Amino acid sequence: MKKVFVRLFIFLFVGSLSVFAQDAGHQYVGAQKCKSCHKKEKDGKQYLIWQEGPHAKAMEALASPEALKIAKEKGIADPAKDPACLKCHSTYASLKPERLHPKGKLKLEEGVSCESCHGPGADYKKKKIMKDLEKAKANGLIIPDEKVCKNCHNSESPTFESFDFDKYYDKIKHPRPEKK
Numbered sequence: 686m687k688k689v690f691v692r693l694f695i696f697l698f699v700g701s702l703s704v705f706a707q708d709a710g711h712q713y714v715g716a717q718k719c720k721s722c723h724k725k726e727k728d729g730k731q732y733l734i735w736q737e738g739p740h741a742k743a744m745e746a747l748a749s750p751e752a753l754k755i756a757k758e759k760g761i762a763d764p765a766k767d768p769a770c771l772k773c774h775s776t777y778a779s780l781k782p783e784r785l786h787p788k789g790k791l792k793l794e795e796g797v798s799c800e801s802c803h804g805p806g807a808d809y810k811k812k813k814i815m816k817d818l819e820k821a822k823a824n825g826l827i828i829p830d831e832k833v834c835k836n837c838h839n840s841e842s843p844t845f846e847s848f849d850f851d852k853y854y855d856k857i858k859h860p861r862p863e864k865k
């Protein structure tokens with residue numbers, strides 16, 4: 686009997702550790718909250734580049750004729766409402782309510798938002814923290830690499846063909862301009 690409890694304890698404890706190692710439970714705020722500081726031309730207008738790119742349009746993609754055709758083949762009634770599609774097409778969709786910051790603005794419609802790649806932003810988005818890369822990382826900021834992309838760009842995606850990081854990154858990049 687005792688052994689079972691010990692195992693259960695180890696299971697719960699180690700289980701929760703592995704989750705927190707990835708994102709320590711920070712809350713999500715949505716792209717609108719990043720916009721205020723990341724939209725100016727001189728800083729690299731990351732918000733505007735994202736807004737024009739494929740990730741901000743990932744929910745629109747689920748309403749396309751192609752999406753409806755894929756869904757039909759899989760017996761899914763509405764891809765824009767089905768977790769099997771939403772899990773990669775919307776940051777918002779798979780979050781439990783407690784992961785949404787009360788003053789945040791993250792919505793289903795914003796598709797693959799900043800925080801799917803950069804980590805939940807409630808704690809790092811303050812200017813004082815953002816200015817210091819190490820502090821920002823300690824508060825949940827992720828500087829994403831190829832591995833982050835492959836969470837979604839993989840063969841589980843019904844339209845997946847291949848993923849070449851350099852080629853794909855080039856299409857979505859939003860660097861800060863070189864300081865002169």
Ligand code: HEC
Nearest residue numbers: 714718719721722799800803806810811812815816818861
């Ligand atoms: C209050 C203003 C402010 C807000 C809000 C803000 N940022 Fe920042 N962010 C900054 C500043 C300032 C820097 C540092 C820029 C520099 O050093 O040139 C920065 C840097 C960054 C960097 C680059 C880190 C590095 O050094 O490579 C990323 C990535 C980033 N922010 C993402 C986000 C995301 C995602 C959000 C929304 C969740 C967000 N920021 C919200 C001000 C802000």
Ligand code: HEC
Nearest residue numbers: 746751752755756764769770773837838841842843844845
């Ligand atoms: C594992 C993550 C993942 C899942 C699950 C997923 N998708 Fe996608 N989807 C992607 C990615 C990544 C792309 C970008 C193109 C590519 O490489 O497949 C994409 C692209 C698409 C496109 C093409 C969009 C365009 O602009 O051409 C359609 C349509 C689509 N998905 C529909 C669906 C439907 C319908 C479902 C549910 C049955 C679904 N997806 C489930 C990740 C996913």
Ligand code: HEC
Nearest residue numbers: 739742743746773774797801829833834837853854856857
């Ligand atoms: C949370 C899931 C997710 C992550 C993480 C993600 N993507 Fe995507 N990506 C998508 C979906 C969904 C689409 C399809 C959206 C559409 O077509 O409107 C897409 C589309 C794209 C496209 C357009 C593909 C085309 O056929 O035109 C590029 C380029 C891209 N992603 C690059 C990247 C890169 C680079 C990374 C990592 C830095 C990344 N993505 C991370 C979900 C994701």
Ligand code: HEC
Nearest residue numbers: 716719723731732735740797798799802828829859860861
């Ligand atoms: C699909 C994944 C993805 C999404 C979505 C995304 N980013 Fe990024 N972002 C990246 C990658 C990859 C880099 C480059 C990281 C590096 O320097 O190695 C980056 C870099 C940055 C930088 C640093 C630029 C520099 O040159 O130092 C800022 C600032 C930033 N992103 C802000 C944002 C904001 C704000 C949003 C939403 C409006 C956003 N990103 C959405 C993947 C993403």
